[in-house]
Amino acid sequence: MELDKAIQSRKSVKKFSKKKPDWRKIIEAIDSARYSPMAGNIFSLKFILVSDKEKIQQLSKASEQEFIADVQYAVVVCSNPSRTLNAYEERGENYLRQQTGAAIQNFLLKLEDFGLATCWIGHFVDDKVKNILKIPKDVNVEAFFPIGYESKAAKTKQKRKIELDRVLFFEEYGKSRIGE
Numbered sequence: 001m002e003l004d005k006a007i008q009s010r011k012s013v014k015k016f017s018k019k020k021p022d023w024r025k026i027i028e029a030i031d032s033a034r035y036s037p038m039a040g041n042i043f044s045l046k047f048i049l050v051s052d053k054e055k056i057q058q059l060s061k062a063s064e065q066e067f068i069a070d071v072q073y074a075v076v077v078c079s080n081p082s083r084t085l086n087a088y089e090e091r092g093e094n095y096l097r098q099q100t101g102a103a104i105q106n107f108l109l110k111l112e113d114f115g116l117a118t119c120w121i122g123h124f125v126d127d128k129v130k131n132i133l134k135i136p137k138d139v140n141v142e143a144f145f146p147i148g149y150e151s152k153a154a155k156t157k158q159k160r161k162i163e164l165d166r167v168l169f170f171e172e173y174g175k176s177r178i179g180e
């Protein structure tokens with residue numbers, strides 16, 4: 001798939017078919033995250049591939065989002081902030097946020113490339129997710145991703161995206177036209 005197509009066709013999907021994804025494709029998508037930029041080239045993330053039905057149900061409860069229970073795989077993204085914070089102190093907090101997003105986007109685009117569907121889950125009770133997956137105290141749960149194939153019967157509409165002229169300025173903040 002072309003890069004533009006993957007970027008533009010990606011969407012959040014919450015209705016999945018019964019077809020089981022090939023876990024190797026999910027691992028490949030995780031592998032793409034390794035190539036993302038990281039401050040000081042310090043890789044701060046860990047990924048947990050979850051296939052246990054019981055655990056997936058618990059993740060669904062921990063996030064109060066029922067649709068998650070329908071999938072056969074989920075990927076939980078964790079960050080270990082210590083090395084980045086040691087290197088960059090307070091500034092490291094910003095770097096950690098930015099690089100987590102960059103790595104997740106690589107992962108999402110690769111899933112899209114494989115025709116797999118997911119939805120970014122950011123709403124959950126951290127301690128519950130940590131308990132389910134035995135995540136250490138000093139590691140953060142960033143987000144998780146239920147993964148499957150989109151239901152053909154209940155296709156999700158692509159959301160309208162903000163227009164370029166509402167997000168782009170020239171030369172200074174608030175200047176929407178060249179030479180204004």
Ligand SMILES: Cc1cc2nc3c(=O)[nH]c(=O)nc-3n(C[C@H](O)[C@H](O)[C@H](O)COP(=O)(O)O)c2cc1C
Nearest residue numbers: 010011012013063065119120121122123124158159
């Ligand atoms: C940080 C973050 C947290 C999110 N958390 C949730 C969530 O808990 N549940 C959910 O259904 N969608 C969640 N989403 C998905 C957004 O609602 C979705 O990306 C947005 O509506 C745009 O739709 P699109 O992904 O189809 O472009 C989250 C997205 C981001 C980036």
